[in-house]
Amino acid sequence: MESAEVDELVEAARSGDHGAFEELVRQTYTDTYTLALRLVGDEEDARDVVQETYLRVHKGLKKFRGEARFSTWLHRITANCANTYLGRRGRHQHEPLPEEPVVASVQSADDPEESVRVRGLRDELSLAVHALPPKLRAVLVLRDVYGLPHNEIAEQLEITESAAKVRLHRARKRLREQLYPLGHEEQVRAM
């Protein structure tokens, strides 16, 4: 998503160009939706989170000074909105994951068999991530998928940094146990 074009749009939007802001939305909303859906786990909820996110971005854009990348700033706001949304709804049940339509995937087409195998693993991983409790899932997605630092995650989710770390380790452990159910000896042989 990050490009010189986005930077230019951000600059223009900051100076009040509404057309530039709309273009910025056009260029970023799929990524924002992707993160929102991964955090809240439900399409309708993700749509609400995305709308709320852009409202906050619109209000706060003048305060954005470019110290972080725009995409990082957008991720933070999305995470915060998703957290607020989940808290407000108080809904923590797990719903079946809708089929994930893939738009763009960095995938080598050199080896079709390998390609299919990797795609299968990714689907399995997406399902496993979705099945995590929202509190664990949010930390895992923000840290291990989007690379946000622990202190940022703690701030956006309104928890302590140590709580964020504990949740992350629990989430990783659950995922590993789910995705690698074989005995250890078999795993060693398989590798």
Add this chain to the structure above:
Amino acid sequence: MQCETVSLQLAEVADGLEKLPAHSAEHVKSCLRCQAELAQYRKLLRALMALRDRRLVPDDYLLDEILDVLRPPASVHLLHRRGRRTAYLGGLAAATAAGAAGAIVIAAKLAQGRQRLAS
């Protein structure tokens, strides 16, 4: 050193940002089970990182919904004005139609009355 003790630490150090305590690291060096577990964590983290490139597509309406929410107050006002105007004209048309229908009904009843009187 028990594998169970080290196992709890492996999830924390898999991303390489933190290090295992020296005694745990010594254990892992000589334990195939813990080595396998650490390898699984690393594989898992690579796969999670790769998910970032995978974008989920919303339907076509989401963009319009976002832009509607963000529309400047002036155009929202204009839309509201347009909406009110449409509602006003619609109401006027409905009232006219109702009036015309009422007039037809009354005229028909009067005609029926005259026929009865004549017969």
